[in-house]
Amino acid sequence: MPRTSPAVALDALVAGNTRFVSGAPQHPNQDAARRTELAPGQDPFAVILGCSDSRLAAEIIFDQGLGDLFVVRTAGHVLGTEVLGSVEYATSVLGARLVVVLGHDSCGAVAAARAAVEDGFAAGGFVRDIVERVTPSILAARTAGLTTDTDIIDEHIRHTVDLMLERSRLLSDQVASGDVAIVGLGYALTEGNARVVTTHGDVHAETADAGAGLSAS
Known part of the structure; x- marks a missing residue:
């Protein structure tokens, strides 16, 4: 796939999500030839930070393949x-032009953080660490x-994007120079579509409305 800008990367996700929503995925780059082609190295066009939820498999909902x-x-x-x-490795070493933060409705981590804030429910073990990291988003939403x-x-998607830019000088510099863009997407479990929540960098916002699957909020 030609990749000349972050917008091209977003276009590929737009098209893939549209195919997925319509029930006509192409399952590209999933054959033996692609596997062999990738053996020497990888050059993904986007990096996706998504929730671990088993219903949120990025390669499936964006109809992409190996590499x-x-x-x-x-x-x-x-x-x-x-x-x-x-x-940072994906953008600076592998050359990914788009960073996506992918959240979704009915998120268990967000629900647990809401319960902790609203009801005083305390999670145990290392789950507590996850809840504590989500809690600032819950407090900001309440405010x-x-x-x-x-x-x-x-709000949690926006907070994650903002925190990423705040903590990573490399990513913030890449966005400022136009080399990389960061997009926050919210995924609907029932409908299967992802919508734009926030963007940083030039992704040609009008293209985000182009597909029936991926739409601007």
């Missing part, structure tokens, strides 16, 4: 140094008067 996407997944797409390092699941999920 197309560099995927990092954590519960609630929470950020740690290992996540930031993985994303803004946001109450619906969609609005709170969107």
Whole structure:
């Protein structure tokens, strides 16, 4: 796939999600020839930080194949140094032009953080660390008067994108120079479509409306 800009990468995700939503996926780059082609190395066109939820498989919902996407997944797409390092590796070493933070409705991590804030429910073990990392998004949503699941999920997606830019000088510099763009997407489990929640960098916003699957909020 030709990749001349972050917008081209987003266009590929737009097209793939449209195929997935319509029930006509092409399952590209999933054959033996592609496997052999990739053996010497990889050059994914996008890196996706998504939630670990089993219903949120990026290669499926964007109808991509082997070597197309560099995927990092954590519960609630929470950020740690290992996540930031993985994303930076994808953009600076592998040449990915687009970074996507992929959230979704009915997110268990967000629900747990809401329960902790609203009901005082304390998660155990290392789950508590995930809840604590999501909690700032819940508090910000409350301060803004946001109450619906969609609005709170969107706030958490925006918070993750902002935190990524705040913590990674490399990524912020890449976005400022136009080499990379970061997009926050919210995925609807039932409908299968992903919608744009926030963008940083030049992704030609009008293309985000081009597909029936991926749409601007």
